[in-house]
Amino acid sequence: MSGPAALSVEDVHGYYGKSHILQGVSLEVRAGEIVCLLGRNGAGKTSTLKAISGLLPPRGGRVRFHDTDVAGWPAHRIARAGLTLVPEDRGIFSLLSVEENLRIAVRRGSPWGMAEIYAMFPRLEERRRNGGAQLSGGEQQMLSIARALLSGPKLLMLDEPVEGLAPVIVEEIVAQIRAIRDAGVPILLVEQNLAVCTSLADRHYILELGRVAYAAGNAEFKADDAARDRFLGVKAA
Amino acid sequence: MTYLFQILNGLGLGMLYFLLAVGLSIIFGLLQFVNFAHGAFYLLGAYLAYEGVERGLSFWVAMPLAALVVAVLAGLTERLLLRRVYKLPHTFHILVTVGLALVVQELVIILWGPLGGNVAPPEELSGVMILGDFVYPEYRLFVIGFTAILAAGLWWLLDRTRLGAIVRAGSESPSNMALLGYDTLRINTAVFALGAGLAGLAGALAAPIRGVEPFMGVEALGIAFVVVVIGGMGSYAGALAAGILVGVAQSLMATLWPEGARLVIYLGMAGIIMAMPRGLFGRA
Numbered sequence: 426m427s428g429p430a431a432l433s434v435e436d437v438h439g440y441y442g443k444s445h446i447l448q449g450v451s452l453e454v455r456a457g458e459i460v461c462l463l464g465r466n467g468a469g470k471t472s473t474l475k476a477i478s479g480l481l482p483p484r485g486g487r488v489r490f491h492d493t494d495v496a497g498w499p500a501h502r503i504a505r506a507g508l509t510l511v512p513e514d515r516g517i518f519s520l521l522s523v524e525e526n527l528r529i530a531v532r533r534g535s536p537w538g539m540a541e542i543y544a545m546f547p548r549l550e551e552r553r554r555n556g557g558a559q560l561s562g563g564e565q566q567m568l569s570i571a572r573a574l575l576s577g578p579k580l581l582m583l584d585e586p587v588e589g590l591a592p593v594i595v596e597e598i599v600a601q602i603r604a605i606r607d608a609g610v611p612i613l614l615v616e617q618n619l620a621v622c623t624s625l626a627d628r629h630y631i632l633e634l635g636r637v638a639y640a641a642g643n644a645e646f647k648a649d650d651a652a653r654d655r656f657l658g659v660k661a662a
Numbered sequence: 663m664t665y666l667f668q669i670l671n672g673l674g675l676g677m678l679y680f681l682l683a684v685g686l687s688i689i690f691g692l693l694q695f696v697n698f699a700h701g702a703f704y705l706l707g708a709y710l711a712y713e714g715v716e717r718g719l720s721f722w723v724a725m726p727l728a729a730l731v732v733a734v735l736a737g738l739t740e741r742l743l744l745r746r747v748y749k750l751p752h753t754f755h756i757l758v759t760v761g762l763a764l765v766v767q768e769l770v771i772i773l774w775g776p777l778g779g780n781v782a783p784p785e786e787l788s789g790v791m792i793l794g795d796f797v798y799p800e801y802r803l804f805v806i807g808f809t810a811i812l813a814a815g816l817w818w819l820l821d822r823t824r825l826g827a828i829v830r831a832g833s834e835s836p837s838n839m840a841l842l843g844y845d846t847l848r849i850n851t852a853v854f855a856l857g858a859g860l861a862g863l864a865g866a867l868a869a870p871i872r873g874v875e876p877f878m879g880v881e882a883l884g885i886a887f888v889v890v891v892i893g894g895m896g897s898y899a900g901a902l903a904a905g906i907l908v909g910v911a912q913s914l915m916a917t918l919w920p921e922g923a924r925l926v927i928y929l930g931m932a933g934i935i936m937a938m939p940r941g942l943f944g945r946a
Contacts, residue, residue, distance in 0.1 A: 478841065479840070480837060480840070480841070499840070499845075500837065500840035500841060501839075501840040501841075501843050501844055501845045501846070502845075504840065504841050504842060504843040505843040509841070510841050512838070512841065516835065516838035516841060518830070518831040518834050518835065518838070519834065520830045520831070520833070520834050521827050521830060521831055521834075525827040525831075526831075528824055528827065529824060529827050529828055529831055529842065529844075530842050532843065572842065576842055576843055
């Protein structure tokens with residue numbers, strides 16, 4: 426299932442002002458994998474994605490992407506290298522139409538063009554003349570993922586893609602995430618929804634206080650009620 | 663009939679004000695940067711056109727060349743100086759750009775002297791047109807037509823092209839643009855140069871109408887801010903509507919009550935700020 430490391434984060438530290446929010450995070454995403462990053466609120470999940478993508482430049486540590494250390498690169502250069510973040514707020518431009526949101530993301534060399542995107546997300550084609558702010562939460566999430574695909578990602582980071590969405594939309598997005606992985610793009614997923622994580626991911630990391638406190642394969646994690654209880658405060662149902 | 667004449671005059675003036683102010687507005691929309699050096703680009707555009715014509719260039723070459731040189735100089739200034747102060751509070755923007763405006767103004771005085779000069783309109787347009795009972799300078803009609811075409815072209819650029827979408831998206835969220843692989847610093851420089859180049863073009867176009875003098879930049883800056891505030895920061899349509907409004911108001915006042923022309927404009931601005939704090943077309 427999994428191959429050589431596409432992304433390897435080694436001992437990354439990050440700060441917001443003086444607060445030491447990432448205290449040496451290390452993790453790895455291998456070719457063909459979906460890896461889930463879990464943890465309580467404030468554990469540093471979003472900050473980890475921001476550090477990898479250059480929005481929160483790491484102070485110390487390495488972010489190796491296909492054998493190039495991209496730590497300290499500006500965010501746009503990291504994005505152009507194919508390390509693509511779909512942010513938690515979805516980053517939709519409300520002053521642009523759906524189609525404009527997509528068009529500005531198009532980059533040559535991406536396996537996904539506008540036609541492929543509209544085939545994958547028919548809702549976006551129906552809504553293409555609408556303003557970015559007029560979309561539902563699910564449509565915004567699809568637009569955000571679609572934009573990332575148009576830019577030709579070599580690894581996709583998704584920050585809580587199904588947060589606040591209706592179950593039927595969650596299923597749709599889960600299927601799309603799986604299809605993206607099957608198309609050869611490994612995925613690092615931050616998600617609070619345990620059912621989504623265990624149905625998608627090959628491996629899991631749990632962050633606690635800015636460090637990886639637990640790592641396991643999917644089967645092991647599913648069987649480990651104690652870990653879920655201890656790190657996430659979720660009673661096994 | 664005189665009113666019609668003044669309205670026509672005001673329209674020409676207003677279109678120049680639009681050209682002058684739209685760059686200031688776009689720059690503010692994209693960078694939240696208060697640029698008190700904007701009038702200096704207008705000044706520089708006027709003097710470069712003047713210099714070009716004095717050296718024997720046709721006005722048709724000198725005018726676009728002046729705008730281009732202003733755009734390049736502004737782009738360099740943005741890269742080397744202004745980029746460093748975007749993140750600082752607005753007071754720093756004002757300090758740096760007021761300083762820059764003064765430097766440009768003094769350089770103009772050193773290079774061209776304090777007295778100013780006149781620029782002849784191009785020969786093809788040096789005549790007058792007879793419109794009913796009154797005569798109207800052809801050059802002014804040209805300015806109205808030419809700026810209207812520019813305004814339409816600019817609207818197309820900002821509203822219909824990928825470049826325009828990039829500018830609008832950048833004004834909304836630079837960090838999300840970076841996540842899509844865009845180097846926002848380069849977009850900033852390009853937009854800044856475009857806005858300044860338009861101010862330079864307004865200066866070059868105004869030169870045959872009002873001549874050149876070293877303090878025309880200060881006056882232009884005041885007008886540009888009035889137009890941007892009335893129209894709404896960052897709004898293209900607002901700059902167009904407010905530019906024409908201010909131009910026509912100023913022109914009509916020149917007949918009705920010349921001493922009060924400025925007073926009316928600034929009072930009008932104050933009234934609009936009180937009634938609509940974001941301006942006519944401003945967005946939240």
